[in-house]
Structures are given as C-alpha cells and as structure tokens.
Amino acid sequence: SWWANSQSSFNEIILTTPIKREDWKLAHHDLELRKELGRGAFGVVRLGILKKNTSVAVKESFEDSLELFKEGRIMKTLFHENIVNLIGITLDKAPILLVTEYCPKSPEVIQKKILSKKSDVWSFGVLCFEIFEGQEPYKDIPNQEAVTKLVNGQFLVFSKKKTPKDFVTNIVGHIFIDEKLRFTIQQILVGLKNLIKNTKKNTLKETKKV
Incomplete structure (x- = not known):
C-alpha cells in the first residue's frame, strides 16, 4: 500500500542541515536527581546533577506544569550575575522540570x-x-x-x-x-x-x- 511504502521512504530521510536543539531545552536523562532541598504547597525543589558535572536546583510543580513552563519562559529572558539564572526546562516528557543555578543556603x-x-x-x-x-x-x-x-x-x-x-x-x-x-x-x-x-x-x- 502507499502508506507502507511511504514509511520506509520517510525513515530514510536525512537532514542535510541539522536543527540544533537550543541549550535551554533539556531532557530528563540529562539530570540526576538527588536530595530534596525544600517543598511548598505547589511544588518541590531538589538538588540535581546536570550532565554528570554541574550542581543545579530542579523545581517540579505538583499540579500545573503549564504555569511552571510559563515561569521558565520568563526566566529565560532574564540573565544577570546577581540573580539565580535559568539553565533550562525539560520538554521530552512529563513532568516538566525547571532547572536553575544552585545557590548555597544557610x-x-x-x-x-x-x-x-x-x-x-x-x-x-x-x-x-x-x-x-x-x-x-x-x-x-x-x-x-x-x-x-x-x-x-x-x-x-x-x-x-x-x-x-x-x-x-x-x-x-x-x-x-x-x-x-x-x-x-x-x-x-x-x-x-x-x-x-x-x-x-x-x-x-x-x-x-x-
């Protein structure tokens, strides 16, 4: 059938100009979650290790992942040495995780x-x-x-x-x-x-x- 024949041809397609994934777009396998740092009524923050060498803070919402994504999009536009900056957001599967710099606490x-x-x-x-x-x-x-x-x-x-x-x-x-x-x-x-x-x-x- 046309559908069966088209599947094999689609699988053989190769992009001549690869589309690079933006640095802020992360996957769950990029992160190793460690201990819990804190939690509130709407979510939890854990210590994480990004790509096996960088300590980060990982925020997960208990309910509204869309709001967390919106928060990430706003943070993506704000970068300064004196604030906690966004590193990225996981987009490959649920739950959405917001990843920021990890700062020492009291x-x-x-x-x-x-x-x-x-x-x-x-x-x-x-x-x-x-x-x-x-x-x-x-x-x-x-x-x-x-x-x-x-x-x-x-x-x-x-x-x-x-x-x-x-x-x-x-x-x-x-x-x-x-x-x-x-x-x-x-x-x-x-x-x-x-x-x-x-x-x-x-x-x-x-x-x-x-």
Missing part, C-alpha cells in the same frame, strides 16, 4: 527547609563573598562536604587581603552566625551606612593632612 534552610528573612540575610552575605573574593563559595569541594561544613558551623571565611577589615567586623561578623543572633537586613543597612560615613570622614582627614 544552615537552618538545609536542616529545617524553612525560608525566612534571616535566611535572606545569609544569602546577602554569600553575595558579598562573591563580590569581594571574586569566586563562588565552596567551589573546590563536593556539595555534600559543603553542606556538612555549614551544618557544623564552618562558615565562609573572607580573606584579609581582599575584604576591608571594618566590613568583616561590622557586617560579615553579624551574618554568618546562628540565626537567632544574625542581624536583620535593616541592621545590615544601618551598618553599611555607618561604614560609608566613617570612610568618608577618614578620607577627608587624610586629604587635609596632605
């Missing part, structure tokens, strides 16, 4: 899986580390070892050569500590304003001496 988030304003302050401290040190935190050690260090109180250490001493004492020293003692973001803001004010005063004094 000890209480790791242990209790609860986000708070104080955990946001910790994230701000990680951002400060990346700015002053010019590198990712715990970049040379496996994820599980980094988690163990955090839970055991071995927090990020700022080098004296790269980070101003006053900043370490007045700001960093109040971030990477127990959640109950950690500064609020308002206290961090006050501390930063005081640092700027004192720096201006000292600069003015040095200028007058010259």
Whole structure:
C-alpha cells in the first residue's frame, strides 16, 4: 500500500542541515536527581546533577506544569550575575522540570527547609563573598562536604587581603552566625551606612593632612 511504502521512504530521510536543539531545552536523562532541598504547597525543589558535572536546583510543580513552563519562559529572558539564572526546562516528557543555578543556603534552610528573612540575610552575605573574593563559595569541594561544613558551623571565611577589615567586623561578623543572633537586613543597612560615613570622614582627614 502507499502508506507502507511511504514509511520506509520517510525513515530514510536525512537532514542535510541539522536543527540544533537550543541549550535551554533539556531532557530528563540529562539530570540526576538527588536530595530534596525544600517543598511548598505547589511544588518541590531538589538538588540535581546536570550532565554528570554541574550542581543545579530542579523545581517540579505538583499540579500545573503549564504555569511552571510559563515561569521558565520568563526566566529565560532574564540573565544577570546577581540573580539565580535559568539553565533550562525539560520538554521530552512529563513532568516538566525547571532547572536553575544552585545557590548555597544557610544552615537552618538545609536542616529545617524553612525560608525566612534571616535566611535572606545569609544569602546577602554569600553575595558579598562573591563580590569581594571574586569566586563562588565552596567551589573546590563536593556539595555534600559543603553542606556538612555549614551544618557544623564552618562558615565562609573572607580573606584579609581582599575584604576591608571594618566590613568583616561590622557586617560579615553579624551574618554568618546562628540565626537567632544574625542581624536583620535593616541592621545590615544601618551598618553599611555607618561604614560609608566613617570612610568618608577618614578620607577627608587624610586629604587635609596632605
């Protein structure tokens, strides 16, 4: 029949100009899912390993995969070094998975899986580390070892050569500590304003001496 004959001819068709899959279009077999990082009423986020070498965060919706896909399409247009960027979306089969960069979390988030304003302050401290040190935190050690260090109180250490001493004492020293003692973001803001004010005063004094 025509249908039977056409099938064999279709199978022999070869594209002379291959259509490359866009980098953000992922498949489930690209990912190895690890431990759960957190969950809410609408979904769950897990630690994942992308293509056997990159740690990522993998988000799955319990109900509406279409909304997750829409979220991914919006994130696809937003790229900046100071935000969590989209890596890709799985499109080969259900469920749709949203894959983003994996960012280190505070000890209480790791242990209790609860986000708070104080955990946001910790994230701000990680951002400060990346700015002053010019590198990712715990970049040379496996994820599980980094988690163990955090839970055991071995927090990020700022080098004296790269980070101003006053900043370490007045700001960093109040971030990477127990959640109950950690500064609020308002206290961090006050501390930063005081640092700027004192720096201006000292600069003015040095200028007058010259």
